[in-house]
Amino acid sequence: MTAAPPSLLVEDVAYAYPDGHQALFGVDLRIDPGERVALLGPNGAGKTTLVLHLNGVLRGGRGRVAVAGLPVEKRTLQEVRRRVGVVFQDPDDQLFMPTVGEDVAFGPRNLGLPEVEVAARVAAALAQVGMAGVADRPPHHLSFGQRRRVAVATVLSMHPEVLVLDEPSSNLDPAGRRELAEVLTGLPVTMLMVTHDLPYALQLCPRSVVLDGGVVVADGPTRELLADADLLGRHRLELPYGFDPTRVP
């Protein structure tokens, strides 16, 4: 039996935007099935540029990206985008149909799946995010925290290999933050979470990768990286006042 390929394999990816600005300088990253990894780094580090390579929105620089063994290329883009589900920072960028159910059905319907399968996926994805029973409601009637969870469901209904979350805790109140953490830690997918919220990274992701200046500058257990004051200081990462990562259970 051969081992499963990594969920994400990024090899020597370098990328310059069309205006000549070089944002990535040779990034290597391997994430295995079932891992939850935080992608940390200051503004302008290249986090978004890297994420846009994972689903093939950006290509054409140096290096290679593969998702569960499938190389990201023009001919594989449709399948790559099913395998890598990106949850945007603003849920309202992801929810545009009259009802929650139609939003969650949108992706599977585009795949051409039979309606009975679409309906089953909608029900399952909403249940996974603790939102069963809201399928008939308009998204704008939900709270911000509920809309963010529905945005996660719109991606889960595609049965992705990797769930990429951009700042999942932003603008959430403490209860919404806790509810989302409970949902995310229970999902059976590989997860890459881009965040400036270091306590949330510690709570959700056993491993973190720090990107700065377009290169990976650290990769290891989140608790160890966050306890390294020199590392944090060098890369403009700050823990909340009084927060001690070694004392969080």
Ligand SMILES: Nc1ncnc2c1ncn2[C@@H]1O[C@H](COP(=O)(O)OP(=O)(O)OP(=O)(O)O)[C@@H](O)[C@H]1O
């Ligand atoms: N469309 C673009 N054209 C030219 N340069 C860009 C473009 N988008 C981003 N950049 C530059 O590329 C670098 C990396 O940007 P990127 O958005 O990937 O950083 P980031 O780590 O996601 O930052 P943030 O935490 O602010 O979201 C920055 O210097 C940015 O100014």
